[in-house]
Amino acid sequence: MATTYRTCPISGMQFEDQAEKLMRWNAVAGVLWLLVGGVTALLVILTRWPAIKLLPADQFYLILTAHGIDMLILWILFFEMAVLYFASSVLLRCRIATPKIAWLGFWLMVVGGIITNVAVFQGESSVMFTSYVPMQAQPHFYLGIILVAVGALLGTCVFFGTLVVAKKDKTYQGSLPLVTFGALTAAIIATFTILSGAGILIPTFFWSMGWIKEIDAQLYRMVWWGLGHSSQQINVAAHVSVWYLTAAVLFNAKPLSEKVSRFAFLLYILFLQLASAHHLLSDPGMSAEWKVLNTSYFMYFAVMASMIHGFTVPGAIEAAQRRRGFTNGIFEWLRKAPWGNPVFSGMFISLVSFGFLGGISGVVLGTEQINMLMHNTFYVPGHFHTTVVSGTTLAFMSITFLLVPVLFRRELILPKLCQIQPYLYGISMGILGLVMMGAGTLGVSRRHWDMAFSGAPFQYEWPGAAYLMMGLTGIFGVIAVIGGGLWILLIVGSLLFGKKLDGGKVSDKPTPIPANTQAASAVAHGSDHVPVPGTVILALLLFVSFVLYYFVNWKYLSEVWLLS
Amino acid sequence: MSAILPPSDRLWWKQPIDKVEWAWIGIAFVWGMIMFGMMIYWHIYGKQNLSNEAYKITPELFAAKAEKFIDENTIRTETDQHIPVVRVPPGGDGYLIARLWAWYPILELEEGQTYKIHLSSMDYNHGFSLQPVNINIQVIPGYEHVVKMTPTKKGTYAIVCNEYCGIGHSWMLGRIYVK
């Protein structure tokens, strides 16, 4: 099929015509879902804010269902499709495999997303995005999600196909770039995830049609979390790849060690699927042995992988900065980093929030016995807003500031506001996560409309601190919504009104990646080893916080009723 | 060279790993093993472990067992809905039904005694969230979970439902007395 290749004059990256269109459409669709998700976020937060309590109960549960689906599934998945096409076609400088199938996948996802949203907003499907049986939604609720999953699977196959094309057309030599390798791990996990999703959602769809009589409630939870948790692993692999990408583009940073970083990605594939067990730690149907085995052996290797990336990403930046001459003291490399560039500030806040807030809270929450202190409390959404929002969403937002000029060929509007957006969103979201976790530690439930329990036969008065935490949740949630809304405004505004930029040279043949010029000149690695003391200190700080917080929770646990 | 290009050294897997990186990998690995060890340690020496005892059961059968328990041990009723307050025999078995949208019945326990509390749901998933102690256990229809509990302090406790179960979820509040 005839196609053309454009070389971007700003970045030197090469965009194949079809891949470029696909990335744009997927990214724009993602942003639109984020917009819907953002509106629902505002309504959710204003309802959970005890002083405001905006929506009535039925609407609250409806909106919360929409929030989970539009954010976690639709915004993230559409953007990830763009990331996959970027990591394959752009980084490997080749045409995209079977663009028709990629478009089919895209439209399936669009149609599926709309169908599920229609089901939710019709009001008979307020089952939350987890849709635990036997609570039943309308059949088209499940059908829409199935279509989205099939679409995403097609996109993932196109990604694999594109890797094959690049290999066949010899557009690169040697091994895949690290970022592409990271995307490959994400895609492999995605395949597994979608298959487990099919394994549970298709029977559930049949059940909602009345073709199957019953689905075991515990079995549903187990298989569903094979989808629900591994999909978070896709997000982690994707945003870690975006971190490496940012470091490479802004600092020309290279991984401290290719071997270590790749090995860490591989660990995600090997061990993360089974971490879905940590959603079932307080369930009746699994034995303690099964829980301990899955949370420890399997999950801790994946935790180790994240700890490795958490070290090698800032390490790569530090080494690159030191090579540039920022060698004074321990932290000059960080002080002199481009804090005014939203691509960097967003990425770095994402890295720190994911590590310090999301990572630590996640492991503690996923500890078999400690889970009982937090299961289904507000701690849980607190935790995952520091992973999938402060981590993934913020990383995607910050890389978009790079993509607007490069992919959409538009200058960013209002650069001053672009500069502050990552701080506004990142910091408020970090605090939001913390106060949500605080409320959860005091017992406040998630997915709960009324802290006052009106209509109940008894009374229960939450401690005053819980109300304080929920009030703060309201305040920082609103600020976060403003930060997110600002991003949408800036990006959509730039796409519509930003100054048009020159697209660069167009050719009908791809220009392959030049064979390794650096290797010849500098005998590459080994010889130019740079120590990274600043990163070591940051890593040790993380480790100390981790250990302290971990044992504090065992202390809390030791104080509750005795259970056996 | 950079992470967006193929590794400059084609034999990248032969490059030695820096000492600092090894050290960090070592720390992460050992820490993972310590956390693994902690869970097992707690199973042996800790006093808060979630019970392993669970059976498949139908809601009807569970309800029948619970009704029998309630009939035999009710000491009074409370509220205008006449919810039975049931004294669980010390060391014995107590039943707690989760259903739309109530925890039934009210249980009365004694401080320092150990009870086997049977939990199950009649309909959807529910969440047993004991407050202000903050113990949280998933309650799933079709499964009878037998949890051994020993209250450590006297008082009136609330059972909040913290698994979304429909419109009445927010008023699904139960009660446990500890004498």
Ligand code: HEM
């Ligand atoms: C400004 C932005 C946001 C705010 C203020 C916000 C706020 C909240 C709050 C307060 C809850 C908990 C509600 C409850 O359990 O009662 C929640 C749930 C949730 N949020 Fe967000 N959120 C935001 C953005 C996001 C984003 C970007 C994502 C995903 C990428 C996301 C994914 C979710 C999910 C999956 C749930 C769980 C829904 C459920 O329990 O079924 N949120 N959000």
Ligand SMILES: [Cu+2]
């Ligand atoms: Cu409930």
